[in-house]
Every structure is written in structure tokens, then in C-alpha cells.
Amino acid sequence: MLALRPNCECCDKDLPPESEEAVICTFECTFCKECAAKKLKHVCPNCGGNLVQRPIRPRALLATNPASTKRVLKEFGCESGIA
């Protein structure tokens, strides 16, 4: 099951489970669409994988399968570390 992380790893923008701005890689590194497009060129800076839009979990299922509340943020942002 997807963790549905609550924020962008680059800019710490809130990405609630119903957000259509959230994109993830295969390891669920989570970013906002703006960072994915402008900073990351749709490539995950952690693993090199591609970033795709995170599916929306139906609201009724969030009650029994809640989204993660653990924020993950890259310590030095996303600009560094990109070749």
C-alpha cells in the first residue's frame, strides 16, 4: 500500500492524499508537480527513477487506510545532487 507521504521532499509543500499535484517514484519518494517539472525533470533525485502522478485514494478508504503523517524532506534541498 502506498504511504501517501504528506509533503514534497524538495520544497516541503503540503501534498494531502487528495492532491493531484503529488508525484512519486517507485520507492515513493514524493514531490510536487512543480518541483518534478522544474527542478527534477521528472527524474527522482534519490533513485534515478521516473516520477508519475500519485493515485488518489478514495476518501472512504482513508478512514481505514490512512495516509502517512511522517514528513520526509531532503536536508539540502533538491538543487544539489542533480547531475
Ligand SMILES: [Zn+2]
Ligand atoms: Zn516541491
Ligand SMILES: [Zn+2]
Ligand atoms: Zn526515488
